[in-house]
Amino acid sequence: MQSKKLEKDKQINWSIYFCIGYSKLPIHKLLKELRNRFDLKWLRISMSYHKFPNLGQMFQSDLTTQLTTNLESLDFMDLPCNCIARTKVNGKCLFNGECQKSMVVYKAKCKLCKMLCIGNTQQKLKTRINQHLTEVCTLVNKNKTSDTFAKYFAAHYTNKKGKLTTGEARKMMEVSIEWQGKAISCNKSFGKMNCSLCMKERLIILQLSKKDPASIINSSNEFYGACRHKPRFHRYTTTTCPSVLMTNASSERVRPKLTVSTPPVLPNNSLQVCVEIPNILGYTELDTV
Numbered sequence: 001m002q003s004k005k006l007e008k009d010k011q012i013n014w015s016i017y018f019c020i021g022y023s024k025l026p027i028h029k030l031l032k033e034l035r036n037r038f039d040l041k042w043l044r045i046s047m048s049y050h051k052f053p054n055l056g057q058m059f060q061s062d063l064t065t066q067l068t069t070n071l072e073s074l075d076f077m078d079l080p081c082n083c084i085a086r087t088k089v090n091g092k093c094l095f096n097g098e099c100q101k102s103m104v105v106y107k108a109k110c111k112l113c114k115m116l117c118i119g120n121t122q123q124k125l126k127t128r129i130n131q132h133l134t135e136v137c138t139l140v141n142k143n144k145t146s147d148t149f150a151k152y153f154a155a156h157y158t159n160k161k162g163k164l165t166t167g168e169a170r171k172m173m174e175v176s177i178e179w180q181g182k183a184i185s186c187n188k189s190f191g192k193m194n195c196s197l198c199m200k201e202r203l204i205i206l207q208l209s210k211k212d213p214a215s216i217i218n219s220s221n222e223f224y225g226a227c228r229h230k231p232r233f234h235r236y237t238t239t240t241c242p243s244v245l246m247t248n249a250s251s252e253r254v255r256p257k258l259t260v261s262t263p264p265v266l267p268n269n270s271l272q273v274c275v276e277i278p279n280i281l282g283y284t285e286l287d288t289v
């Protein structure tokens with residue numbers, strides 16, 4: 001067994017990769033030709049494909065980096081824990097004080113059976129977990145069908161007398177953040193094939209299922225399903241726009257000022273102005289009441 005491993009290590013050490021930017025001939029044909037010409041029959045070739053960014057892409061990415069440095073999205077920024085005593089577990093925040101972070105891939109673990117569930121959210125972590133807990137409760141209390149997460153967690157309460165509360169369900173859960181993305185860059189890929197949040201979730205599911213396939217409860221539709229994230233506009237904490245263009249210092253939502261309607265007060269010594277009404281209809285006198 002060990003000798004096999006050593007052999008494999010040797011093989012890995014001997015593989016060298018070259019990057020070829022452009023070739024007129026199909027690259028595998030060219031390599032075969034070269035190998036035969038120099039009589040290198042022992043050489044084994046494997047290919048790995050990756051795309052080079054072109055100049056346009058490089059400029060674009062540089063511009064985006066420069067525009068988004070020191071920018072933070074007001075709706076997606078990390079906020080300190082604001083858990084109240086009722087939502088805490090044994091006097092502690094369930095999320096180790098990271099309950100108000102968004103754009104995360106999280107791992108929820110059942111304390112009873114040690115099963116794991118990987119999920120992602122663009123909302124605050126706390127909001128998403130609370131949705132999960134409510135789903136578990138509706139499944140236990142009202143027997144409404146829901147996702148795989150709720151099915152696994154509700155399985156422990158099949159013989160439960162009385163109603164399950166979210167507080168009880170929260171106690172059997174352990175939540176940790178596996179990855180957090182940058183809100184501004186993540187938002188750009190939402191709804192697309194290469195959504196960074198969805199991709200990272202898939203990667204983490206893959207890694208964990210390789211390590212311990214029996215402990216993952218994620219179903220295949222989470223892995224193959226389309227992205228459900230919705231791109232949103234950002235409200236930035238700081239703006240880089242020049243002051244000529246932005247008259248308002250902050251990009252915060254502006255509420256209209258309350259206007260109180262008061263009757264116009266005429267000053268006492270106002271001028272008496274006489275206006276002559278043109279005689280359109282042929283009246284010579286104005287009727288007075």
Ligand SMILES: [Zn+2]
Pocket residue numbers: 081082083093094095097098099100
């Ligand atoms: Zn908290």
Ligand SMILES: [Zn+2]
Pocket residue numbers: 110111112113114115152153156
């Ligand atoms: Zn369980």
Ligand SMILES: [Zn+2]
Pocket residue numbers: 190191195196197198227228229
């Ligand atoms: Zn997505």
